[in-house]
Amino acid sequence: MNFNLHKVFSFKESFNNDDLKFFVKNGYVVYRGLYDKSKFTEAQKFLLNKYSILKKKFNSKKNKIDSWKLASEISESFENSSFSINMYKSGKLLEVLKKYLGPDICVFNKKCSYIIDPKFKNYSTKLSPHVDGWVGNSVEMLQVNTFITKADKLNSMIFYPGSHLYGLLPVKNRELDKKIKLNIKPIALDKIHEGDVLIFHPLILHGTKISNNNRNFRFSVGDRFKSFEKELTSQESSLGYKVLCAGPINHIKRIIGNDYLLPFRVLGGKAGISAINKDIYDYLD
Ligand SMILES: [Fe+2]
Secondary structure (H helix, E strand, O other): OOOOOOOEEEOHHHHHOHHHHHHHHHOEEEEEOOOOHHHHHHHHHHHHHHHHHHHHHHHOOOOOOOHHHHHHHHHHHHHOOHHHHHHHHOOOHHHHHHHHHOOOEEEEOOOEEEEEOOOOOOOOOOOOOEOHHHHOOOOOOEEEEEEOOOEOOOOOEEEOOOHHHHOOOOEEOOEEOOOOOOOOOOEEOOOEOOOOEEEEOOOOOEEEOOOOOOOOOEEEEEEEEEEOOOOOOHHHHHHOEEEEEOOHHHHHHHHHOOOOOOOOOOOOOOOOOOHHHOOOOOOOO
16 A cells, blocks of 8 residues: 555545555555535534634634634534534544544544634744644543634644654654654645544654644644543543543443442343433434
């Protein structure tokens, strides 16, 4: 398999697992058409509207703009809205994530909004090359970025393909140790469409594409997904999470109800689960 490093996979193209081969080799992969269009558009409107409101608010202040604070205000309102869960549960995203993570999937709280706005002076949520594993993302977690707007080689993201295969790269104060010569040419993602989904490994070296020639606005949302049946790192525990789907093995555990597997609930009556969990346990009558 020798795909171009700018390859974008459709859901259909992922049937023979070429997307997984690409991911293992390069450490990232881009998909198109995973969300239901109307659910994506609702989420997109919500996010861009929120940004335009906050932009005015922050722009009118004389004090220095805290870009990350503004972005986190957007993320938090999105996270607590129905638009975010509706978008993730729509279309094919979870089907693709199950290939990587198994059937029991959660999304962590504290998502990130990454915004590049050339018309907003002093505003930026750019990051120089780094590895997410340096700050507590476990190797069993996936970083998933959804592009809310288009992106190109001047405002997207850069990746060092294959750098995840070196393990946890040595770092000095959040920067790659200068003594390390990777000999990998970074690539900048290009021709990214609205709604494209980028998945990448927590050990890959990556960053924001920073260019003085960029004239275009770019907005993307970063999420972290994991199997909730895996052990959590301290960062993951402190973030907290929402469950998106549960597999059949987990359904059986839920019916039994207690971790001691004792028949407190199931003997002598109809076994059922709490009504508040029904949206997750959809293999039950
Ligand atoms: Fe990152």
